[in-house]
Amino acid sequence: MRSLRARIALTYAALIVLAMAVLGAVLLRTEAQRYRRLLNERLEAEALLAAEAARPLLRANADMATLNSFVQRLGQGSTLRITVIAPDGAVRADSSHDPARLDNHAGRPEVRAALAGTIGRAARRSDTEQRELIYLAVPVQENERLLSIVRVATPLSAVNAGLREVAFTVLATAAASALTAGALAAVIAGAVTRPLQRLRRAARELAAADFRRTPILSTRVAVGGVEVAELAGAFAEMAERLRRTVERLNQERSRLDALLAASSDGLLALDAGGVVRYQNPAAVALIGRAEGRPLLETARSHELQALVRTALREGRRVTTTFLLEPPPASPTAGIWVQATASPIAGGGGWDVLLILHDITEVRRAEITRRDFVANVSHELRTPLAGIKAVVETLRDGAIQDPTVAEEFLGRVDAEVDRLVQLVEELLQLARIESGAELVVEEVDLREVLGACVDRFAHMAERAGVTLSLDLPPALLYLRADAARLGQAVGNLIHNAIKFTPPGGTVRVHAEADGDTLRIHVTDTGQGIDPADLPRIFERFYVADRARSGTGHDRGRTRGTGLGLAIVKHIARAHGGSVSAESTLGLGSTFTIALPLAGMPPASP
Incomplete structure (x- = not known):
């Protein structure tokens, strides 16, 4: 039969190894997901940039040689493979291969998705390159007409290498931590199994007294000899640390209360019946004092009530955005709120945490941004429309009349000057608004x-x-x-x-x-x-x-x-x-x- 010390040490080591294994698996999965997400975002950004760069050539229906030369220059110095595919699936250009030798790509899954008007993604083996690749395809449209498909691809081997490196780091860290924890468990087990009878009596005395009696307890247990005296000293030290820990926990609880009180977001804790059990000052400012009362009674918001019920019923975090009416007699107008309800496990009567985040300024900024984009688009469209009209008139024959041609070119020059002025003033305004340092x-x-x-x-x-x-x-x-x-x-x-x-x-x-x-x-x-x-x-x-x-x-x-x-x-x-x-x-x-x-x- 194994000794108590061995059983304690093995139990501790097993629990720690299990915990490290679970933690390592979670970390590995999280890092793998993050790595793939970043890769997809990079591929999407590269595809969109390539699509925008190729748009003028596609709009002008450039020949295959011109388009292929452009794509090859675009792909120089990069591991990405860039392919331009016609709406019928024919390959018009490819940065790595001769497009004339490539099969029709209309049946590729990522191409099918792009032909349907969405961003297509796929991870599969390439028959052309004889290796696994990750593909991302985007449609290039002009006035709701599909010009072409631009697809980028990168080897899956690079992704797997990155994931293997992450896995090795996580596993090595977990193994080192497990070994360290196992050694520590053995030391702790040896300290626990020392004279149990005297330790039991000391524990009973400690249980019957407060922390201030720890020195007396240490003296009583020390009568048994040097080893027991050392155990008594460790026990007294443990009691002192416990006292400090309790004080620290109380202090941390006070800090947490202060932190919740200082939060600009409204925080509410509700029980399963929808009654508010806690709210911080920000929540009081948003919906009025509601502690001890049903949420619907004070907030008067069916959106909030439905959000809390959904979180309780489905056991998951739920978020919604809505216009929250102010408390009665409040001078403030309604505000836009992003509300998040999260179930609380083991909250001791706190079953749902409700967070109310004021996004009124965010929505106002979004409206301002949309208005700014609309205004800029309008200001750019007006001179461009004038230039286009002049060009069409000249193309229809007016260019043959020198007097008319000179007048029309003057108009084009004026419109170009307006565009230049608009861009210059936009740049000046952007520099000033961004807080560019003044030369005082x-x-x-x-x-x-x-x-x-x-x-x-x-x-x-x-x-x-x-x-x-x-x-x-x-x-x-x-x-x-x-x-x-x-x-x-x-x-x-x-x-x-x-x-x-x-x-x-x-x-x-x-x-x-x-x-x-x-x-x-x-x-x-x-x-x-x-x-x-x-x-x-x-x-x-x-x-x-x-x-x-x-x-x-x-x-x-x-x-x-x-x-x-x-x-x-x-x-x-x-x-x-x-x-x-x-x-x-x-x-x-x-x-x-x-x-x-x-x-x-x-x-x-």
Whole structure:
């Protein structure tokens, strides 16, 4: 019969080995799934990039030689095999093989899926390369017409090698941990099997006393000799550690309570009957105080109730998104919430954890992003449509008339200039919004504004507009990015000249108002409708006067609607603001206000 020490050691070792085996299997499976997922994402990205790169050639119905040369250049320096397949399954180009020698691919599973309009995936043996490959195919469509299929492939051997490396690392770590744990188990088993009778009496005394009696307990047990004294010392140390552990657990529980209380997400624990047993302050702010009451009674949300029931019934995590109405008498509007209900096993009456995450700002940002994409698409489509119309007219015979051809080429040039301006302003706005660092230095305001006025003097003269600069006698200095500040003022001057009729005036002036420097650009143009004023600093917003144009401005390319947005972001980057005042028929005044904090005193 094995000794108690051996049985304890073997039991500990077996449990640890089993745990390490399970952990290793889980880790291996997780890493394998992650590895395959990343590979699929990379293949999909490569396929989409290749499809977009080949789209012009496919749209132009390039011949097989041209297309094959392009695909081979695309696949140089890569382990990927790129194939272009016609809608009938014929191979038009291949980066690794002669397309003329390849069979029709219409029957390949990944190609069938791509022909159906989805992304096709397959892992199979290639008859051409005589090895296992992973394939991913994407359709290339143009105006709902299938141009071709672009497929990428990579050897499965590379994937298997990566998985083998992960498996070896996990198994080696598990084996080393098991050996270490086995040795530790043997040591623990030897300590446990020492004089059991005295240890039992010591344990009974410890069970009948609190932690403060541990030194007395150690003295009583030590009477049996050196070995028992060592055991008593270990026992006393264990009691002390237990006391520290209990204190640490209490402290961690307090920290957990504080963490839950500080969470910005609403957290609720519910029992099987849907009664709220715990909620943190964020949850109170979202649905009101609900502890000890049914969730439906306070939240008044059938979506939440259905979510909790589904999690309890199916025993899995469930997530939904919905508009949550605020508590009664709350001044706040409804908010969009992402709610997640997770079953709790062994929660002692806490059966479901409900997490409420406020995604109102996320949805607002998504709406803003969609609007921005729509606006950019519209702004790009307009000049492109004009260019296309001119090209079609020239192709129909107008190019034979030099006068007409010159006029039409001028229109194309104007539309291209508009596209270039749009792209430049988008890039400027993106750099400013991303927080690009300003080159801050001591700036002489007279020099900055003087340079702006000089830059637009010729434009004002051509438009028949008087442009003037009016500054106080004292020199004004401030710390700012001179280039950005000049760009902002220049945008305002450009707009003022553009929308002021011949004979009008544009005046640039500045003043120090307490701790604020104000730069004004005033014009005598047609003015802005009061309904447009709150929105003129939005991206792509163009007021009615800009759409119609003033007398001298008719016939020019309309603005992009980005100039004032750039002014606003430049002002904000300097810690300031921009505003506008306007009266229809009398003109407008735009004002950039910048803080003077930290500015050196003005020179006499």
